[in-house]
Amino acid sequence: MEKIVVENLFKIFGDNPKKALEMIKQGHDKNSIHEKTGMTVGVNDASFSIESGEVFVVMGLSGSGKSTIVRMLNRLINPTAGKVIVDGKDVTAMKQDELVNFRLHNMSMVFQSFALMPHMTVADNAAFGLQLAKVDKQKRRERAIQALAQVGLEPWADSYPGELSGGMQQRVGLARGLAVDPDILLMDEAFSALDPLIRTEMQDELLNLQEKHQRTIVFISHDLDEALRIGDRIAIMEGGRVVQVGTPEEILQNPADDYVRAFFRGVDPTNVISAGDIVRDTYPRIPKTKAGSMRAAYEMLSGSDRDHAYVVDANRRFLGIVSSEGLRAAIESGEKDAPIDKAFIKDVTPVRMDDSMQDILPHVASRSFPVPVVDENNIYKGVVSKNRFLRTLHKTEQKRAVEAEELDARVEQKKLDDAEALESDQAEAV
Amino acid sequence: MFEYGVIPLDLWVSQFVNWLVDNYRDVFQAIKWPIEQTLNGMDTGLNTVHPLIIIAVVALAAWRFSGIGLAIFTAISMVFIGLLGLWAETMTTLAMVLSSVLFCCLMGVPLGILAARSNRFDSVLRPVLDAMQTTPAFVYLVPIVMLFSVGNVAGVLATIVFAMPPIIRLTNLGIRQVHPELVEAAQAFGATEWQVLVRVQIPLAMATILAGLNQTIMMALSMVVIAALIGAGGLGSPVILGLNTLDIGLAVIGGIGIVLMAMVLDRITQSMAQRKK
Numbered sequence: 001m002e003k004i005v006v007e008n009l010f011k012i013f014g015d016n017p018k019k020a021l022e023m024i025k026q027g028h029d030k031n032s033i034h035e036k037t038g039m040t041v042g043v044n045d046a047s048f049s050i051e052s053g054e055v056f057v058v059m060g061l062s063g064s065g066k067s068t069i070v071r072m073l074n075r076l077i078n079p080t081a082g083k084v085i086v087d088g089k090d091v092t093a094m095k096q097d098e099l100v101n102f103r104l105h106n107m108s109m110v111f112q113s114f115a116l117m118p119h120m121t122v123a124d125n126a127a128f129g130l131q132l133a134k135v136d137k138q139k140r141r142e143r144a145i146q147a148l149a150q151v152g153l154e155p156w157a158d159s160y161p162g163e164l165s166g167g168m169q170q171r172v173g174l175a176r177g178l179a180v181d182p183d184i185l186l187m188d189e190a191f192s193a194l195d196p197l198i199r200t201e202m203q204d205e206l207l208n209l210q211e212k213h214q215r216t217i218v219f220i221s222h223d224l225d226e227a228l229r230i231g232d233r234i235a236i237m238e239g240g241r242v243v244q245v246g247t248p249e250e251i252l253q254n255p256a257d258d259y260v261r262a263f264f265r266g267v268d269p270t271n272v273i274s275a276g277d278i279v280r281d282t283y284p285r286i287p288k289t290k291a292g293s294m295r296a297a298y299e300m301l302s303g304s305d306r307d308h309a310y311v312v313d314a315n316r317r318f319l320g321i322v323s324s325e326g327l328r329a330a331i332e333s334g335e336k337d338a339p340i341d342k343a344f345i346k347d348v349t350p351v352r353m354d355d356s357m358q359d360i361l362p363h364v365a366s367r368s369f370p371v372p373v374v375d376e377n378n379i380y381k382g383v384v385s386k387n388r389f390l391r392t393l394h395k396t397e398q399k400r401a402v403e404a405e406e407l408d409a410r411v412e413q414k415k416l417d418d419a420e421a422l423e424s425d426q427a428e429a430v
Numbered sequence: 431m432f433e434y435g436v437i438p439l440d441l442w443v444s445q446f447v448n449w450l451v452d453n454y455r456d457v458f459q460a461i462k463w464p465i466e467q468t469l470n471g472m473d474t475g476l477n478t479v480h481p482l483i484i485i486a487v488v489a490l491a492a493w494r495f496s497g498i499g500l501a502i503f504t505a506i507s508m509v510f511i512g513l514l515g516l517w518a519e520t521m522t523t524l525a526m527v528l529s530s531v532l533f534c535c536l537m538g539v540p541l542g543i544l545a546a547r548s549n550r551f552d553s554v555l556r557p558v559l560d561a562m563q564t565t566p567a568f569v570y571l572v573p574i575v576m577l578f579s580v581g582n583v584a585g586v587l588a589t590i591v592f593a594m595p596p597i598i599r600l601t602n603l604g605i606r607q608v609h610p611e612l613v614e615a616a617q618a619f620g621a622t623e624w625q626v627l628v629r630v631q632i633p634l635a636m637a638t639i640l641a642g643l644n645q646t647i648m649m650a651l652s653m654v655v656i657a658a659l660i661g662a663g664g665l666g667s668p669v670i671l672g673l674n675t676l677d678i679g680l681a682v683i684g685g686i687g688i689v690l691m692a693m694v695l696d697r698i699t700q701s702m703a704q705r706k707k
Contacts, residue, residue: 076614104620115615119633129619131629180619 003052003184003216004073009082010046011068011240014039017080030239042068044240046082050233052183053214055206057227059263060237066220069237070186073218074107075099086184104133108177112189114169116161122148122172123157129180147179148172150209167198174202178209187219191226203230224263228272236260248272253396258410268358269396275360276353278392279373281382284309288319288340297340298327308369310380311340318372318380320344350374353381357389364389447573458577465533466583472525473582481517485509488694496701503697507690516665516687523664523691526582526657527650530589534646538594539639542601543627552602559595567592567656575660585653585662593649600642604635640703647699651692665691 012020020039023032030041043065050056058066071077073084075091084091086106094102108129116125124131127144135143148154151171161169170190177185191199207230210217221227227234228248235245236259244256252272255261286297286309301309301324311319322343330343350372351360363371370383450458476484485508493501511520545552571588578584608631616630632639658666665687672681 074618076618100620100622102620103618107618109615109618111611111615113609113611115609115611117612117615117630117634128616132616132620132625176619186618 001052002049003087004050004218005083005085006046006048006050006069006073007083007085008045008047009043009069009072009084010080011042011065011072011077012039012080013042021081041240042077043072043079046237046240046242048235048242048245050216050218052216054232055210055217055219055230057219057221057231057234058237059221059224059227059231059234061222063239064237065240066222066237067188068240070109070188070218070220073184073186074103074109104129105180106182107184107186108180108182109186109188110170110173110177110190112192114161114166114173114193116169116172116176118161121158121160122153122164125161125172126157126175126179128176133180143181144175144179147175150178151175151205167194167202170194170202171205174206182215184216184218187217189220189222192221192223199226206230236263249274249277270357270361270393273357273392273396274353275351275355275357275371275373275384276381278357278384278388279353279382280384280388282385283370283383285380286311286322286340287316288313294322294327294330294335294338294340294343297322297343298324298331301327310372310383311344312380316380317378318350318374321348321369321372323369345369348372350378350380351384352376357392360384361389447576451576462578462583462587465529465586468532469525469529469582469586472529473522476521476525477518481508481512484521488698492694492698492701495698495705500697500701504694507694511687511690514683514687516668516683519663519665519668519684520687520691522582523651523654523666523688526586526589526654526662526664527647527695530586530593530650530653531643531647533586533590534594534597534650535643537590538597538642538646539601542598542639542642543605543632545598545602546605546631555598559598562591563595567653571656571660580661582657582662582664584660585657585664585666588657588660589650589653592653593646596645596649597639597642600645601635601639604638604642605631607638608634637703637706640699640706644696644699644703647695648692651688651695654688 010021010024014020014037016037016039020033020037020041023037024041024044028036030044033039033041046065046069058069060066068077072079073086073091075084075094079092082092086102089102091099091102117128120128123141123144126147127135127140130140130143145154145157148157151174153168153171153175156164156168156172161172164172170193173190177187191202194202203226206217219227219230231248233245233247234251236243236251236256238259244251244260246254249272251260252264252269255264283306284301284304286300288311297309297311301307301322307325308321308323310321313319320341322340323345326343326345330338335342348367349363351363351374353373353375360371364384364386370385370388372383373381375381485505488508489501489505492504508520511517541555545555567588570591574584574588574591578587612630612634613626616626621629654662654664655666655669658664658670665684668680668684669688672678672684
């Protein structure tokens with residue numbers, strides 16, 4: 001379900017935005033508009049939609065318009081043109097009192113610089129949104145403490161923000177955002193001011209919270225690792241434009257242009273591609289109810305050209321793996337009517353859909369059979385074989401190598417062109 | 431070169447003020463009324479209450495905002511003023527200072543807030559404040575006397591004109607200094623403009639506003655002697671009397687009284703501002 005839809009959103013900073021908008025329509029770009037009029041195009045024709053319950057990361061370098069875009073979602077900045085539709089309601093058309101109400105109940109925000117009120121206690125800061133929403137004092141304190149407990153800061157409720165470390169302050173910022181229990185959480189470079197260790201900790205914390213209570217999170221970041229780590233989908237911005245929107249895997253495997261490609265150059269694909277991306281259901285699956293005995297299983301298996309079968313229960317939950325060899329040995333030793341569990345290969349742990357290739361590598365490498373993959377409910381999804389693993393790795397490596405060469409060649413060519421242009425300019429000047 | 435003629439601006443101003451006095455007497459009486467009431471109330475109050483109680487209250491305030499050191503200094507200063515025989519004059523001066531500062535705050539804080547919110551208003555207000563602070567008091571004493579006649583009320587009015595700029599300027603500055611991200615955060619959580627002002631901007635600007643209050647009080651005290659020239663009572667009158675009769679002793683004890691009061695009020699308000707930081 002679409003939670004937020006952004007349609008042809010523009011923001012122009014300057015005294016005559018209408019004129020700049022006209023110029024964009026005539027095909028002028030950001031730089032030429034700035035040169036001719038002094039106005040800055042902050043966001044240029046951005047369109048995307050954000051699904052309910054997903055973590056949507058907007059990524060780009062500074063000046064790419066990502067902070068402007070997030071501020072147009074709650075209208076801290078008014079768009080020059082375009083629409084922001086949240087739950088079917090057009091935020092850009094809201095009157096002031098509707099807007100206040102919308103901010104009170106639907107959307108909260110976490111800031112890069114924390115933006116805590118230094119004159120209020122941690123609990124009062126956490127309760128800030130509730131106080132504005134006129135929740136009564138006792139209830140507000142209760143909910144603030146609850147929110148603080150979620151981020152592990154309950155004991156600090158009566159301290160002042162100035163007494164806390166940066167990481168703790170941002171936890172308060174997060175608690176303030178959570179206390180009003182919004183469907184949408186906007187996070188503007190929320191973890192960028194923290195040192196790397198604390199940053200990772202906070203990312204985990206956020207994912208944890210997200211697991212317990214799915215909110216729609218719009219997360220602004222300039223840090224690719226962060227985007228890959230927490231983002232369900234990523235929008236990449238450059239110079240006010242949204243150049244690509246997709247899952248990390250999609251963008252990694254199919255970058256829209258050189259800019260995106262350059263962004264992802266240093267990324268190790270095994271960190272991004274997950275078991276779920278390469279899982280294949282190509283091996284025999286034996287439901288335990290049907291083949292209660294080893295005999296039946298052995299027969300099923302010898303009918304296929306595989307050596308292993310994956311046993312699941314009636315609900316497709318993964319139970320274990322049997323090999324034709326193991327089954328035969330068991331049958332020959334006279335246990336043919338024993339339950340199939342007896343023939344399971346020992347110490348098999350399935351991997352999860354969202355484990356990265358990096359995570360599953362040891363399992364894949366150390367086993368003679370393909371590694372089973374399950375989802376969070378232990379439902380069997382298929383296998384990852386050595387072959388498949390290596391082929392994926394090879395493909396991305398190859399692709400990346402070719403792309404890197406191409407990119408280098410293009411950059412070289414551009415340098416040559418520039419140098420030539422410069423030379424001819426100089427020649428003309430002489 | 432100018433023998434052919436000069437612009438008779440002095441004449442125009444005189445005519446204008448005379449016209450004001452003739453036609454708008456009621457208006458100026460109306461302006462005078464709240465100031466007169468406040469001032470008289472405070473003056474009577476301070477002069478009726480037993481000096482010991484007043485000393486105790488002021489010393490207690492000093493102790494609360496600063497510490498025992500300032501409390502002792504305050505008590506000793508006030509007892510000394512009393513021993514100089516200047517208690518009644520001091521209380522009158524205190525009443526004048528407090529009433530003018532009260533009106534300065536009532537007008538100055540809102541004006542400062544407006545100036546912080548509108549650059550245009552700020553740029554209009556700025557030269558007016560400069561004029562209020564730099565115009566020699568003697569220049570506006572004449573029209574004030576013409577419009578409000580002599581006495582304590584006229585003295586308070588002159589003091590208000592002179593002492594108001596700092597509280598306006600520092601309120602403006604304090605609110606402008608509040609980090610824009612904090613204002614943004616408040617808005618993002620659904621604060622209205624009024625809520626942003628009273629929950630975020632004013633509390634965070636309080637230390638600076640109190641520094642402005644301190645300045646305003648100091649400037650109000652510095653007007654005491656000048657106000658005495660137009661018939662205001664208080665610690666200024668022994669100084670003026672001493673000047674007129676060449677009674678150096680009288681002038682000096684008046685001066686000492688003013689200095690001691692200034693120090694007490696300054697230290698107390700300064701520590702108030704400090705505590706807010």
